[in-house]
Amino acid sequence: MKPIILDVDTGIDDALAISYAVNSPELELLGLTTCFGNVTVEEATRNTLLVLEHLDSAVPVIPGATKPLFVSRVKANATHIHGEDGIGNTLTNLPTRKALSQYAPQFIIDQVRSKPHQVTIITVAAMTNLALAIMQAPDIVNLVDNVIVMGGAVKRAGNVTPHAEANIYADPEAADYVFASGIPITLVGLDVTMETLLPKKDVQAWRSKGTELGTLMADMTEFYIDAYEDFYPGIGGCGLHDPLAVGVAICPDFVTTEPLYVRVDLDGFHSLGRTIGDLRSKPAHEPNMQVCLKVDTERFLEHFLSRVV
Ligand code: RIB
Ligand code: CA
Numbered sequence: 001m002k003p004i005i006l007d008v009d010t011g012i013d014d015a016l017a018i019s020y021a022v023n024s025p026e027l028e029l030l031g032l033t034t035c036f037g038n039v040t041v042e043e044a045t046r047n048t049l050l051v052l053e054h055l056d057s058a059v060p061v062i063p064g065a066t067k068p069l070f071v072s073r074v075k076a077n078a079t080h081i082h083g084e085d086g087i088g089n090t091l092t093n094l095p096t097r098k099a100l101s102q103y104a105p106q107f108i109i110d111q112v113r114s115k116p117h118q119v120t121i122i123t124v125a126a127m128t129n130l131a132l133a134i135m136q137a138p139d140i141v142n143l144v145d146n147v148i149v150m151g152g153a154v155k156r157a158g159n160v161t162p163h164a165e166a167n168i169y170a171d172p173e174a175a176d177y178v179f180a181s182g183i184p185i186t187l188v189g190l191d192v193t194m195e196t197l198l199p200k201k202d203v204q205a206w207r208s209k210g211t212e213l214g215t216l217m218a219d220m221t222e223f224y225i226d227a228y229e230d231f232y233p234g235i236g237g238c239g240l241h242d243p244l245a246v247g248v249a250i251c252p253d254f255v256t257t258e259p260l261y262v263r264v265d266l267d268g269f270h271s272l273g274r275t276i277g278d279l280r281s282k283p284a285h286e287p288n289m290q291v292c293l294k295v296d297t298e299r300f301l302e303h304f305l306s307r308v309v
Contacts, residue, residue, distance in 0.1 A: 001025070001026060001027060001028040002026060002027055002028065002118075002120055002145075002249065003028045003030050003111075003115055003118050003119045003120070004021065004027045004028060004029050004030060004119070004120050004121075004122060004249060005030050005031055005032075005033060005107070005108055005111055005119060005120075005121045005122070006018065006021055006029060006031075006032050006033070006122045006124070006246070007032075007033045007034075007035060007064070007104070007108075007121065007122065007123040007124065007125055007129050007130065008032055008033070008034055008035070008044060008048055008124055008125055008242070009034065009035050009036065009037025009038045009039065009041075009044045009086075009124070009125035009126065009167075009170075010034070010038070010039075010044045010047035010048045010051060010086060010087070011037065011038035011039070011044065011047070011078075011082050011086055011087075011124075011125075011242070012081075012082050012083075012086075012087060012088055012220045012221060012223065012224040012238075013124075013224065013238070013239070013240060013241050013242040013243060014038070014044075014047075014048075014124055014125070014242045015047065015051045015087060015217070015220060016217065016221065016240065016242065016243050016304075016308055017124055017242035017243045017245065017246045018032065018048065018051050018052065018055070019051065019055060019213075019217065019307075019308050019309065020243050020246050020247070020304055020307055020308045021122075021246045021249075022052070022055045022057045022059065023055075023307040023308065024246070024250050024307060026250050027246075027249060027250065029057075029059045030059075030060075030111050030119070031059060031060040031061070031062050031100075031107055031111065032048050032052070032059055032060070032061050032062070033061075033062045033063075033064050033104035033107060033108065033129050034048055034061065034062070034063050034064055034099075034104065034125075035064045035065050035104070035125040035126050035128055035129050036065060036066055036067060036068075036125075036126065036128075036170070037077075037078075037125040037126050037166070037167065037170050038077065038078045038081070038082045038086050038125075039077055039078075039079070039082065039085070039086035040066070040077075041063055041064060041065060041066045042063075043085065043086050044086065044125075045061060045063045045099050046094065046095060047085070047086050047087050047091075048061050049061050049095035049097050049098075049099065050087070050091075050093075050094075050095045051087075052095075052097070053095055053096065053097065054212065054213050054216055055213065058097075060099075060100050061097075061099040061100065062099060062100045062102050062103070062104045062107040063099050063100075063103070063104060064103065064104025064105060064128070064129040064132075065104070065105075065126070065128035065129050065132065065171075067128075068126065068128060068170065068171035068173065068174065069128055069131055069132070069171055069173045069174045069177070070173050071173065073272070078166065080227060081224065081227045081228075081231070082223075082224070082227075083220075083223055087220050088219055088220035088221070088222070088223030088224060089223065090216060090219045090220055090223075104129040104133075105129050105130075105132035105133040105136060106133075106136075108121065108129060108130065108133040108140070109133050109136060109137040109140055112133075112137075112140040112143050112144050113137070113139070113140065113143060116143045117143060117144075117145055118145055119143075119144055119145055120144070120145050120146045120147070120148060120249055121144060121146075121147045121148070122147075122148045122150075122245050122246060122249055123147065123148070123149050123150065123151070123167070123245075124150040124167070124241070124242035124245050125167055125170070126167055126168075126170035126171040126174060126175075127149065127151065127167070127168075127171060127174040127175045127177075127178050128171045128174040130147065130174070130178050131171075131173075131174035131175075131177045131178050132174075134177070134178060134181050134183065135177070138181075140183075141181050141182050141183045142182075144183060144184065145184075146184050146185075146186060147178070147183050147184060147185045147186070148185075148186045148188060148245050148248055148249055149167075149175075149178075149185055149186070149187050149188065149245070149289075150167060150188045150189075150193065150241050150242050150244070150245035151165055151167035151168045151175060151187065151188075151189060151275070152165050152167075152168050152175075152187055152189035152190070152262070152264075152275030153165045153189050153190035153191060153274075153275060154187070154189055154191055154260065154262060154275055154276075154277040154291050154293070155191050155277070155279075155293065156189070156190050156191045156194065157190070158190070158273070158274065159190060160273075161270070161271075161272070161273065162270070162271075163265070163268075163270070163271045163273070163274035164271070164272060164273030164274050165189060165190050165273070165275070168264055168273045168275055169272070169273035172264045172265070172266050172272060172273040173264075173266060175264045175273075175275075176263055176264035176266055179262060179263055179264060179288055179289065180263065180288070182288070184289075185288065185289035185290070186248060186252075186257065186289065186290045186292065187262065187275070187289050187290070187291045187292060188241075188244055188245045188248055188255070188292050189275065189291070189292065190239075190241075191291070191292060191293050192244060192255055192292045192293065192294065192295040193239050193240065193241040193244050193295075194239050195295050195297050196239060196240040196241075196243075196244050196295060196297055196300060196301065197235065197236060197237030197238065197239060197240075198221070198225070198237045198238050198240055198301070199225075199236055199237040200222065200225055200237070202301075202305055203217075203218050203221045203222055203225065204218070206218045206221075206308075206309040209309065211309075213309055214309050217308065217309050221238065224238045225237060225238045240300075240301075240304065243304050243308070244295065244300060247300050247303060247304060248292065250303075251299075251300075251303065253296075254295060254296050254299060254300045254303075255292040255293075255294065255295050255296070256292070256293060256294040256295075257290035257291060257292050257293065258290070258291050258293050259287035259289070259290055259291075260277040260278065260279070260283075260287050260288075260289065260290075260291045261277070261278040261283050261284070261285040261286065261287050261288050262275050262276065262277045262278075262288060262289055262291060263275075263276055264276070277291060
């Protein structure tokens with residue numbers, strides 16, 4: 001089993017990623033750390049606990065950053081995509097379990113140090129928690145097994161601005177700090193996640209199971225698909241951004257990667273948060289990450305659907 005920390009801003013696709021991860025025997029979930037992003041960190045923590053309750057999972061939840069590292073330039077929330085509560089307006093009750101009283105960056109440091117060269121960190125939110133962890137404990141850069149980042153768009157348009165993807169845009173300084181740190185990274189960006197569209201018919205199959213989990217996931221995901229349809233008329237489904245990052249942890253060969261040097265634009269008026277890959281034939285720097293540029297959509301979707309609900 002691969003020891004995993006999953007860093008979330010739950011969020012509908014985060015909820016799907018959590019379910020997929022909990023139901024995957026290849027992964028040992030050490031904890032779910034939470035961050036601001038789709039909703040506030042308090043809401044993300046609540047939503048994470050609720051999803052875990054529906055899955056009968058006792059995985060610890062550890063709250064993290066409430067705001068970006070240095071500059072709060074934008075109001076980072078996505079209620080138009082994820083609903084007022086972040087989970088498609090399905091909220092009816094509060095979780096019975098509480099989050100740990102630890103702080104997410106410290107949890108990351110402790111787990112990585114206690115299992116050297118074993119832990120994979122999957123970030124599917126702003127990268128603030130991981131950046132804070134590295135600032136406090138730079139040794140973890142050489143102690144993690146890998147960091148799988150859902151974020152960015154290297155050869156594709158952004159989703160919150162023409163160039164920027166939401167998780168990077170929510171805290172560009174944090175993302176760039178992590179990218180420059182030397183930590184091993186696999187970037188699962190919009191280049192591949194926008195190729196993983198989930199249509200409504202698959203969601204209806206969850207509803208027809210008649211289970212509480214199936215109904216909750218179907219309610220949330222239909223909201224998400226409708227939001228996608230408003231945003232991208234005719235698209236016919238929602239992008240499985242965060243689930244694909246989990247999928248890559250389970251089966252790295254769902255994707256084809258290219259080693260590239262990638263940094264984040266921190267100055268651009270029109271391109272703040274853009275992930276810029278050095279695509280020249282003779283780049284000025286050694287690659288700092290593996291960038292996913294192709295995905296076997298059919299195989300990933302089949303695997304995801306066989307486990308998520
Ligand atoms: O751009 C997609 C990402 O932004 C996903 O992590 C989604 O949950 C949102 O936060
Ligand atoms: Ca997310």
